[in-house]
Amino acid sequence: MSDEVRVEVHPGRETVVEFDPDLTFECVDSCTWCCHHGVLMYDREYFELGKRANLNEATTQFRGQDFIKREEKDHDNCAEDGQACHFLQEDGLCELHAEHDWKPARCSVYPLSVRREDGEIRVDIRKSAGEHCEGMNVGDRKVIDNLDAFLPEYLWELENPDSEREL
Numbered sequence: 755m756s757d758e759v760r761v762e763v764h765p766g767r768e769t770v771v772e773f774d775p776d777l778t779f780e781c782v783d784s785c786t787w788c789c790h791h792g793v794l795m796y797d798r799e800y801f802e803l804g805k806r807a808n809l810n811e812a813t814t815q816f817r818g819q820d821f822i823k824r825e826e827k828d829h830d831n832c833a834e835d836g837q838a839c840h841f842l843q844e845d846g847l848c849e850l851h852a853e854h855d856w857k858p859a860r861c862s863v864y865p866l867s868v869r870r871e872d873g874e875i876r877v878d879i880r881k882s883a884g885e886h887c888e889g890m891n892v893g894d895r896k897v898i899d900n901l902d903a904f905l906p907e908y909l910w911e912l913e914n915p916d917s918e919r920e921l
């Protein structure tokens with residue numbers, strides 16, 4: 755019998771957990787590292803974003819896929835090259851989250867990675883998170899007990915939910 759850890763995240767939506775089940779996570783607001791990048795939009799999110807922002811200003815295409823832009827910022831919450839996600843505010847918060855209580859799936863998923871293999875959704879920790887995410891093993895909120903907050907249900911409906919694709 756397989757000793758893989760399986761969790762039902764939403765009714766009928768199961769994932770295989772490949773990270774340490776004892777991992778805890780609490781996002782550190784002052785970190786902002788994962789908001790220094792361009793964010794891949796899944797198709798249905800592109801239209802959701804369009805209800806909340808100007809798509810011409812906020813997005814770009816790369817290899818046939820839509821991304822939220824990475825751009826020059828006039829504040830310090832950015833990468834060494836002075837750029838960050840279009841929606842990252844000076845206070846380190848996400849404009850989409852602050853004003854619309856919404857954010858793209860890939861922003862919810864971080865610091866996890868998602869991939870489909872043999873028809874199953876598998877979640878692990880993103881390699882970059884081990885090096886850069888300050889929220890790992892902070893606090894006592896176990897990731898495995900809160901996977902529904904990281905993994906929107908529609909990830910299970912996507913042919914390719916791979917969250918490693920980057921701008």
Ligand code: SF4
Nearest residue numbers: 789839841842848861
């Ligand atoms: S959309 Fe918001 S949460 Fe996602 S990377 Fe941009 S600022 Fe961060």
Ligand code: SF4
Nearest residue numbers: 781785786788887889
């Ligand atoms: S890298 Fe981790 S701690 Fe930093 S903002 Fe992103 S999720 Fe939060």
